[in-house]
Amino acid sequence: xxxxxxxxxxxxxxxxxxxxxxxxxxxxxxxxxxxxxxxxxxxxxxxxxxxxxxxxxxxxxxxxxxxxxxxxxxxxxxxxxxxxxxxxxxxxxxxxxxxxxxxxxxxxxxxxxxxxxxxxxxxxxxxxxxxxxxxxxxxxxx
Amino acid sequence: xxxxxxxxxxxxxxxxxxxxxxxxxxxxxxxxxxxxxxxxxxxxxxxxxxxxxxxxxxxxxxxxxxxxxxxxxxxxxxxxxxxxxxxxxxxxxxxxxxxxxxxxxxxxxxxxxxxxxxxxxxxxxxxxxxxxxxxxxxxxxxxxxxxxxxxxxxxxxxxxxxxxxxxxxxxxxxxxxxxxxxxxxxxxxxxxxxxxxxxxxxxxxxxxxxxxxxxxxxxxxxxxxxxxxxxxxxxxxxxxxxxxxxxxxxxxxxxxxxxxxxxxxxxxxxxxxxxxxxxxxxxxxxxxxxxxxxxxxxxxxxxxxxxxxxxxxxxxxxxxxxxxxxxxxxxxxxxxxxxxxxxxxxxxxxxxxxxxxxxxxxxxxxxxxxxxxxxxxxxxxxxxxxxxxxxxxxxxxxxxxxxxxxxxxxxxxxxxxxxxxxxxx
Numbered sequence: 001x002x003x004x005x006x007x008x009x010x011x012x013x014x015x016x017x018x019x020x021x022x023x024x025x026x027x028x029x030x031x032x033x034x035x036x037x038x039x040x041x042x043x044x045x046x047x048x049x050x051x052x053x054x055x056x057x058x059x060x061x062x063x064x065x066x067x068x069x070x071x072x073x074x075x076x077x078x079x080x081x082x083x084x085x086x087x088x089x090x091x092x093x094x095x096x097x098x099x100x101x102x103x104x105x106x107x108x109x110x111x112x113x114x115x116x117x118x119x120x121x122x123x124x125x126x127x128x129x130x131x132x133x134x135x136x137x138x139x140x141x142x
Numbered sequence: 143x144x145x146x147x148x149x150x151x152x153x154x155x156x157x158x159x160x161x162x163x164x165x166x167x168x169x170x171x172x173x174x175x176x177x178x179x180x181x182x183x184x185x186x187x188x189x190x191x192x193x194x195x196x197x198x199x200x201x202x203x204x205x206x207x208x209x210x211x212x213x214x215x216x217x218x219x220x221x222x223x224x225x226x227x228x229x230x231x232x233x234x235x236x237x238x239x240x241x242x243x244x245x246x247x248x249x250x251x252x253x254x255x256x257x258x259x260x261x262x263x264x265x266x267x268x269x270x271x272x273x274x275x276x277x278x279x280x281x282x283x284x285x286x287x288x289x290x291x292x293x294x295x296x297x298x299x300x301x302x303x304x305x306x307x308x309x310x311x312x313x314x315x316x317x318x319x320x321x322x323x324x325x326x327x328x329x330x331x332x333x334x335x336x337x338x339x340x341x342x343x344x345x346x347x348x349x350x351x352x353x354x355x356x357x358x359x360x361x362x363x364x365x366x367x368x369x370x371x372x373x374x375x376x377x378x379x380x381x382x383x384x385x386x387x388x389x390x391x392x393x394x395x396x397x398x399x400x401x402x403x404x405x406x407x408x409x410x411x412x413x414x415x416x417x418x419x420x421x422x423x424x425x426x427x428x429x430x431x432x433x434x435x436x437x438x439x440x441x442x443x444x445x446x447x448x449x450x451x452x453x454x455x456x457x458x459x460x461x462x463x464x465x466x467x468x469x470x471x472x473x474x475x476x477x478x479x480x481x482x483x484x485x486x487x488x489x490x491x492x493x494x495x496x497x498x499x500x501x502x503x504x505x506x507x508x509x510x511x512x513x514x515x516x517x518x519x520x521x522x523x524x525x526x527x528x529x530x531x532x533x534x535x536x537x538x539x540x541x542x543x544x545x546x547x548x549x550x551x552x553x554x555x556x557x558x559x560x561x562x563x564x565x566x567x
Contacts, residue, residue, distance in 0.1 A: 039365035090154035114392050
């Protein structure tokens with residue numbers, strides 16, 4: 001199964017202040033190397049401060065407005081993520097426990113497989129959704 | 143319920159730690175079988191203790207400590223037995239601590255690589271190598287491996303025991319081979335990983351989920367190998383090949399479980415994350431070797447990538463595929479690959495391409511003893527004849543192919559094509 005691990009932003013990551021965290025970067029680099037050597041790492045990235053982000057809020061009529069970052073609470077903001085291929089959610093939890101984090105929390109979510117939607121939604125909706133994802137993916141690959 | 147959760151946690155820790163644990167022990171005791179027994183003892187102790195005591199802060203170190211104690215106890219028992227023999231007793235009394243020269247350092251990554259090479263040693267049969275690799279390196283239980291290979295647990299347990307004994311009998315050293323031996327031994331490792339992958343990949347839908355899980359295990363093993371031996375293009379090539387092939391698993395079966403061939407698959411169902419990862423692995427292989435033609439796995443991955451990169455079947459670069467098959471054939475001559483090349487030729491444009499050109503190649507292969515009884519030969523021939531409008535001959539070939547395959551959904555597919563050819567399109 002694939003699991004997405006969501007890591008929260010910190011006040012320093014929100015400020016873009018990485019200079020004081022060289023040791024943590026080294027520790028995280030070592031940890032990432034472990035994940036690669038264990039064969040479970042599919043993707044990993046960190047997100048730029050929410051000051052560079054935007055939120056789009058929709059009203060009940062479907063109208064939208066754009067809110068510029070930064071967003072209020074650092075602990076409510078995703079700061080980075082991993083995607084792992086593991087044999088169970090427990091295995092992902094055990095890996096997360098080995099991560100060099102302090103004073104934060106990390107969220108683990110199983111990634112849906114197409115089979116999760118089959119039978120729940122009309123097939124043409126499922127197919128259309130897949131088609132869109134395919135096109136998006138091809139643009140990315142090129 | 144709490145016990146079940148604790149057991150799941152122990153299993154999860156085992157999946158993470160077992161290869162390093164066994165490898166680290168094997169370096170000391172110089173016997174992979176004994177190392178595995180000691181590690182299993184530690185696993186049993188964890189299953190007994192962790193549900194009440196909780197998971198220790200450093201579970202890997204805990205397991206290593208328990209396994210080490212078992213080993214030291216075993217050596218001591220042996221020593222005290224021997225002490226009863228008077229002449230040896232005197233020598234032992236003069237000797238230093240018998241444990242002093244045994245060093246248990248932290249397991250190093252090279253140990254895991256040594257473990258992989260040992261489990262895949264050519265002294266073992268293919269079945270034995272596959273079973274031992276899943277057991278020792280992937281950390282699967284004997285029961286899980288048995289289920290995946292559709293044999294009973296005692297049968298698989300016996301196979302693993304025999305394999306461990308064969309390693310000990312052959313005095314296989316616990317090491318990564320060097321020099322000229324490395325290439326041959328690496329080929330054996332890659333073969334085992336790809337066998338595991340294909341065992342899962344060739345399973346038709348509806349079969350137990352553990353078969354599909356084998357593909358994931360093989361990809362994991364391949365990525366481990368590529369990370370531990372990062373200078374080997376073929377290791378990256380194998381990862382790319384498996385990931386790009388696995389990306390198609392969700393699209394290979396239709397709503398009624400029927401088989402869907404590559405060109406008819408809904409590409410929207412392909413797993414884009416695996417494709418992205420696989421193409422990156424292929425890129426790593428190509429930049430290491432300076433070319434895409436360094437070995438059979440890299441070339442096969444490049445072939446798979448031709449399909450992965452095409453937004454629709456009609457966009458496939460068949461000329462490039464033909465060129466890649468030419469290189470593959472120069473490295474690995476095989477009538478099956480020739481047959482695949484014939485299909486690519488039939489799809490390619492230009493003066494040398496088209497169904498008639500493909501048919502000429504297939505006809506030249508018809509007498510090949512290696513293809514006797516191979517249902518894809520008449521199946522491909524039927525398809526080419528059909529495209530050339532020679533429908534009666536096409537129908538006969540499809541029917542011949544249908545009679546040769548053991549796979550029910552493939553037979554249904556071939557008979558449907560025979561009926562369509564008979565109806566004139």
